[in-house]
Amino acid sequence: MLGSRYARVALFLAAVVAVQLLAHAAEKPFFLTQLTMAAYYTLVAAGLSLLMGYAGQISLGHAAFFAIGGYASGYLTTVDLTARREGPLVAVLARLHVLVPHADLYGGEALSFHPWAAFAVAVVLTLAVAWLIGVPVLKLKGHYLAMATLGFGTIVYSILLASESLGAADGLGSVPPFPLLPGISVGGGRAARVANYYVAWGLVALALLVLSSLVESRVGRALRAIHGAEDAAASMGVDVARYKLKTFVLSAVLAAVGGSFLTHFNAGIGPAEAGVMKSVRYVAIVAVGGMGSLWGTVATSAVLTFLSLRGYFGTLDDAVFGAVLIAVMLFSPDGVLRFDPRGALRTARDRLRGSGVAG
Amino acid sequence: MLRLRNVDAGYGALTVLRRVSLHVNPGEIVTIVGANGAGKTTLLRTVAGLVRARGGELVFAGAAVTRLRTERIVALGCSLVPEGRQVFAPMEVRENLLLGAHVQYARGRKDEVARDLERVYGLFPVLAQRARQLAGTLSGGEQQMLAIGRALMARPKLVMLDEPSMGLAPLVVKDIFGIVKRISEEGTTVLLVEQNARSALQIATRGYVLETGRIVLQGTAEELLSNRDVQRAYLGSDLDAENRVAT
Numbered sequence: 131m132l133g134s135r136y137a138r139v140a141l142f143l144a145a146v147v148a149v150q151l152l153a154h155a156a157e158k159p160f161f162l163t164q165l166t167m168a169a170y171y172t173l174v175a176a177g178l179s180l181l182m183g184y185a186g187q188i189s190l191g192h193a194a195f196f197a198i199g200g201y202a203s204g205y206l207t208t209v210d211l212t213a214r215r216e217g218p219l220v221a222v223l224a225r226l227h228v229l230v231p232h233a234d235l236y237g238g239e240a241l242s243f244h245p246w247a248a249f250a251v252a253v254v255l256t257l258a259v260a261w262l263i264g265v266p267v268l269k270l271k272g273h274y275l276a277m278a279t280l281g282f283g284t285i286v287y288s289i290l291l292a293s294e295s296l297g298a299a300d301g302l303g304s305v306p307p308f309p310l311l312p313g314i315s316v317g318g319g320r321a322a323r324v325a326n327y328y329v330a331w332g333l334v335a336l337a338l339l340v341l342s343s344l345v346e347s348r349v350g351r352a353l354r355a356i357h358g359a360e361d362a363a364a365s366m367g368v369d370v371a372r373y374k375l376k377t378f379v380l381s382a383v384l385a386a387v388g389g390s391f392l393t394h395f396n397a398g399i400g401p402a403e404a405g406v407m408k409s410v411r412y413v414a415i416v417a418v419g420g421m422g423s424l425w426g427t428v429a430t431s432a433v434l435t436f437l438s439l440r441g442y443f444g445t446l447d448d449a450v451f452g453a454v455l456i457a458v459m460l461f462s463p464d465g466v467l468r469f470d471p472r473g474a475l476r477t478a479r480d481r482l483r484g485s486g487v488a489g
Numbered sequence: 490m491l492r493l494r495n496v497d498a499g500y501g502a503l504t505v506l507r508r509v510s511l512h513v514n515p516g517e518i519v520t521i522v523g524a525n526g527a528g529k530t531t532l533l534r535t536v537a538g539l540v541r542a543r544g545g546e547l548v549f550a551g552a553a554v555t556r557l558r559t560e561r562i563v564a565l566g567c568s569l570v571p572e573g574r575q576v577f578a579p580m581e582v583r584e585n586l587l588l589g590a591h592v593q594y595a596r597g598r599k600d601e602v603a604r605d606l607e608r609v610y611g612l613f614p615v616l617a618q619r620a621r622q623l624a625g626t627l628s629g630g631e632q633q634m635l636a637i638g639r640a641l642m643a644r645p646k647l648v649m650l651d652e653p654s655m656g657l658a659p660l661v662v663k664d665i666f667g668i669v670k671r672i673s674e675e676g677t678t679v680l681l682v683e684q685n686a687r688s689a690l691q692i693a694t695r696g697y698v699l700e701t702g703r704i705v706l707q708g709t710a711e712e713l714l715s716n717r718d719v720q721r722a723y724l725g726s727d728l729d730a731e732n733r734v735a736t
Contacts, residue, residue: 163665276654355588359577364539364559364563365537366563367591370560
């Protein structure tokens, strides 16, 4: 299994390179912009695939974690602390280079958090929020869990929309690029397009490596057992509550990383990123990719998100994802990549007749 | 090994177990017989920590386990083979068995897992043949063997079996009870819940009779097998025939 995992990641990276060369050959380098954005949304889907597909816990609130990551990074790298320069905490942080001076919108100088510091805060904040939400919410199952996470997402959306300091309905703008490594930063316009593309998909590859090694270990076995029957899993000595919580937190942090990077890449973020339809979209992608298929989810996310960002679905954008979700549930509940045409017709017929529970 | 003192348990407004006291000594096979709905499954689920005891106390291997969570109790060495087997159908037979060894990894005894796997395959050769098959495709008897093997992978001191004969053909039931006896001989203590009282008492050292949540009778297996009330209620003796002999 070990060999095949690295082989798969290598294959995945080869596909990433092929797509870049293809875009170059087709003289459509601007495709890379949407592909880069799609990569960051794919991080959310990959984490959600672990939570939904393996551990069997639904979340209709993952857009909120994405937004928390993005807003934390966006806010901390744009907030101006010059006025509080004399305060002891601000002074210490400035000396530690956690706070760095940079040019603000009007050419003056502003003192804000370094993107790395902001990123660290974004991750820790998301971790804490996911933990606090997860402890009570993960005691719920099925529809109740879906509703509770939906409620959480709605609350985050409302808070973002109502917060003047977070730009209310406009969101945050002028977020500086994220200097990831010397010479490579996330964001920074057209010239950095190719580099950004590779950074984004490299991050996805890294996430895939971690997630697939997780699902192929005893942790993955435990998660699938929890998915099957929680009591039976507990009877195996699996700490069900802890595993569910850790998976929830991990998937939330992955979403926040995606949110943080995309905010730097786009130089801004708006409250729509926390919207319920976004959360539904992630769930739809995981369902299409196949519950319990990490690779299927990533492929589906890359394609659907790219098409959506390119505007191919037009005003029907949200409707497409809704329709896709319905179609998958009817015809191929195991996901499109495991599509079996004959079985699908039978399942769909049974379901339409209302006797498809056993399927 | 295991001691219950005045244990009450139930679900919601329903009280199922009323002041149940019993004990299991190391090396014994203790069976609990009783009719449908007497509370046998609830009793095992309470010991396993899947149902909370509302009163009384449970002691396992010298430790108070009344308030412990299931996974802690398993880690202490008390494993349940649940009613209806509950194998993980979409997972391979081998994966099911490795899941059983979950606590072994947590104990840092990972190196023993491979040997335990061989031991289980030795006990149940059919599982070795079907190692890569999905557990959901096994027959009922094979699933029961898998459920028992899975429990053994945790190296339990006490294994609790809930209705292992349920839904199985008589010949298969005989095999299963043979295996239970063998597990006991190899040093694992057994608590066996059965509706099939005769088979259970034939391999047991002692037994308890559970009626509507209370222990109404206890004794050695021979005593219970020869007890007339037990014979009438649980062993299917013909009452009319007895009366004819008596008069």
